[in-house]
């Protein structure tokens with residue numbers, strides 16, 4: 001019986017075939033797997049650069065391309081006959097001698113490039129890799145057949161031009177050397193291409209045989225998934241690619257056997273943080289050590305994540321072990337269970353009224369911020385604690401007598417809330433963490449009943465959680481291996497909270513994802529300029545840069561359109577969206593976002609009956625679409641003037657507000673997988689890159 005491995009491209013190419021070719025190809029692949037009668041035979045390809053390559057006739061005028069070694073067949077693609085033969089002749093396949101994963105070479109294009117490089121090397125004597133000796137090259141896994149060409153490369157641009165023709169395992173270490181990095185750094189670039197942790201002395205694996213393609217395929221789950229039977233084959237072919245083929249850094253993080261301490265994964269927009277979190281939750285649930293909570297920002301996002309888990313996890317019993325929700329819901333449940341009834345949350349207007357009653361001389365917004373960002377954030381319980389507490393992020397010094405007045409105001413408000421039986425959401429989180437932190441039963445009894453409701457918590461969109469919410473999460477899971485797996489991006493913060501995990505008692509191991517698989521380079525670099533490219537704080541101690549954040553493909557540049565009036569702008573939007581739909585983009589893959597509710601209403605009216613999603617900038621968080629339009633990106637709208645602290649009141653707070661508004665626009669603009677359209681009428685928002 002043949003052993004069949006499927007590449008990530010195959011299900012995509014199969015899905016793109018017209019019927020009935022698609023149906024016939026599917027039947028042929030099943031027959032091939034089962035070796036049943038009528039199964040296609042491998043046919044050699046004349047002129048193939050790799051003599052292990054063959055084609056399988058899968059449907060009328062359509063062929064699959066396979067690489068064969070012994071009984072293993074790696075099914076790469078399915079194409080019309082002529083294209084399949086051309087594909088089969090073009091590529092060769094190898095094994096990285098250092099990390100043992102498969103390598104795909106665009107051999108035909110490389111031969112052409114080699115001729116050009118030889119010609120230019122006769123003219124330009126410079127050699128980019130003159131300082132790296134052959135043994136270092138071997139240590140970096142540089143292919144011995146490729147090395148003579150590497151030696152002729154004269155500059156970085158030539159190397160960059162070769163990137164699409166080379167396996168990433170060859171390009172990444174060479175690119176690091178070309179940037180002037182050390183051999184050790186270049187080796188780390190290669191190491192990052194491993195889909196699993198390197199073998200340890202305690203757990204050695206078979207040594208790497210560069211001729212053993214089948215073993216290399218088993219080490220390359222991002223390039224090949226083995227299907228043992230028709231059920232597994234159907235899963236690989238039917239499930240979305242993200243369920244089956246994780247990129248190596250994502251897989252390493254999601255499927256590490258165990259972490260001895262909490263883990264934090266940060267990364268730019270579209271680097272696969274949410275996917276990694278979903279796979280980690282699925283992995284932990286399959287292991288079955290106890291209930292898993294997957295926490296995200298909003299109710300809307302948790303519905304989205306729930307639906308994706310349903311797709312990812314086929315086994316209903318495993319799926320049931322994961323609860324998806326947001327922190328507010330968790331807090332509500334814990335408090336409701338303890339108090340026997342649902343807690344009542346105070347409305348924003350009522351709360352502002354209570355602050356006004358205090359007559360403290362500060363605005364309700366100032367008092368609320370002081371309460372949430374200083375007092376609740378640090379869990380300050382007495383005036384003395386408050387008097388001596390630092391006030392990070394607050395630009396106006398508060399002398400002792402003013403602090404006493406603020407404290408009195410807070411006591412007034414909390415007192416009135418208590419009388420009315422109401423709380424804010426942050427108070428609720430604080431109450432819930434206290435309830436979970438209380439010991440129960442006899443303290444002398446060794447096996448006191450545990451209060452933590454979960455064995456594992458996985459957190460998505462972590463950048464916007466408040467310290468009170470972190471304390472609740474910490475209290476909801478016991479200190480044990482694999483307790484907390486946290487993903488987030490401080491550059492996408494849309495709330496005021498800036499908390500380092502260490503400050504809330506979470507000592508996390510920090511990993512980074514750097515490659516955006518969502519964004520084309522053009523949207524990514526425009527977005528980085530919009531975001532300011534500068535560092536952001538939060539989650540880790542100190543700041544994080546966007547440096548190193550990169551894309552894997554190209555696309556159109558973002559379109560920025562200026563209109564004379566808001567009416568023209570809406571007409572322009574309607575015309576663009578109509579064109580996109582006429583180009584065949586499904587309306588569900590288009591989103592329109594704006595800063596204000598008025599603009600959202602206007603856009604909804606202009607796009608009535610199109611089926612396109614229209615939402616606020618906040619509503620775009622965590623989502624993804626093929627095409628995105630962000631409208632009303634004008635001065636006076638973005639940043640929203642009434643969300644900014646007056647400069648006269650607190651300059652630092654104002655600077656933070658501006659960062660938050662910038663982050664919000666950045667989040668909305670980085671939802672586009674394919675095309676981004678931004679418009680304004682009147683003067684452009686000061687955030688837009690020039």
Ligand SMILES: Nc1ncnc2c1ncn2[C@@H]1O[C@H](COP(=O)(O)OP(=O)(O)OP(=O)(O)O)[C@@H](O)[C@H]1O
Nearest residue numbers: 242245246247269270271272273274275517518622
């Ligand atoms: N392994 C993968 N297979 C297929 N697609 C992927 C993979 N990794 C990332 N992508 C693409 O990138 C997108 C981004 O993934 P994900 O939503 O997990 O990123 P993120 O880092 O959480 O993004 P953000 O922070 O911007 O919300 C996916 O929806 C998908 O289009």
